[in-house]
Amino acid sequence: EPEVTQTPSHQVTQMGQEVILRCVPISNHLYFYWYRQILGQKVEFLVSFYNNEISEKSEIFDDQFSVERPDGSNFTLKIRSTKLEDSAMYFCASKGDTQTYEQYFGPGTRLTVT
Amino acid sequence: DQQVKQNSPSLSVQEGRISILNCDYTNSMFDYFLWYKKYPAEGPTFLISISSIKDKNEDGRFTVFLNKSAKHLSLHIVPSQPGDSAVYFCAASASRYSGGGADGLTFGKGTHLIIQP
Numbered sequence: 001e002p003e004v005t006q007t008p009s010h011q012v013t014q015m016g017q018e019v020i021l022r023c024v025p026i027s028n029h030l031y032f033y034w035y036r037q038i039l040g041q042k043v044e045f046l047v048s049f050y051n052n053e054i055s056e057k058s059e060i061f062d063d064q065f066s067v068e069r070p071d072g073s074n075f076t077l078k079i080r081s082t083k084l085e086d087s088a089m090y091f092c093a094s095k096g097d098t099q100t101y102e103q104y105f106g107p108g109t110r111l112t113v114t
Numbered sequence: 115d116q117q118v119k120q121n122s123p124s125l126s127v128q129e130g131r132i133s134i135l136n137c138d139y140t141n142s143m144f145d146y147f148l149w150y151k152k153y154p155a156e157g158p159t160f161l162i163s164i165s166s167i168k169d170k171n172e173d174g175r176f177t178v179f180l181n182k183s184a185k186h187l188s189l190h191i192v193p194s195q196p197g198d199s200a201v202y203f204c205a206a207s208a209s210r211y212s213g214g215g216a217d218g219l220t221f222g223k224g225t226h227l228i229i230q231p
Contacts, residue, residue, distance in 0.1 A: 006116075035219075042221045044221070045218025048217065048218055049220075055217075056218060078222055093157075099163075101146045101163060101209060102160045104160060105157035105160075106157050107155075107157045
């Protein structure tokens with residue numbers, strides 16, 4: 001069964017450093033998403049991506065964040081200058097097309113900012 | 115601003131009995147609702163969904179009920195099995211209003227379901 005994969009599973013970085021989280025969505029899916037879950041809190045939407053551009057973003061997704069689909073298979077989330085409060089689980093998700101609503105999630109990357 | 119609320123942080127049910135997980139929402143623009151199951155150290159796994167034009171959707175042991183007038187939905191699991199022990203998230207989408215269906219899901223805080231033998 002096709003699945004969303006994410007690397008790395010755990011990333012530790014120092015405050016102020018740049019990090020890139022990587023995702024490989026399900027191959028025939030057209031919509032891609034990033035979510036985060038701070039420990040003990042709910043899963044929060046960050047950004048959606050379709051047709052090589054951002055479709056929607058939340059208030060959390062400020063200028064420190066960017067997304068890219070560099071090669072037609074990977075979907076990346078970059079945090080330019082990490083802050084302590086960026087520590088969270090980051091989930092990538094993908095969805096097939098406009099006729100479907102179910103998003104399929106990857107296993108997540110745990111980001112720890114020290 | 116909790117647009118999707120799951121008011122029970124945890125629920126304990128005996129194996130074989132019915133588990134009922136509840137979810138309330140406040141945003142009238144939500145038109146599609148989903149339930150996800152999550153084990154520790156894993157991503158949310160899609161379970162079942164329902165469109166706002168329906169009031170019930172069933173898939174095996176899982177049934178979701180939607181009461182639009184009350185802005186309430188529930189997930190029923192019958193019979194409950196030990197493997198059902200997990201955190202269950204209710205999520206909502208307002209995709210009809212987002213021009214293309216690319217909108218993000220709004221999640222509740224989750225309910226930790228514990229199935230006791």
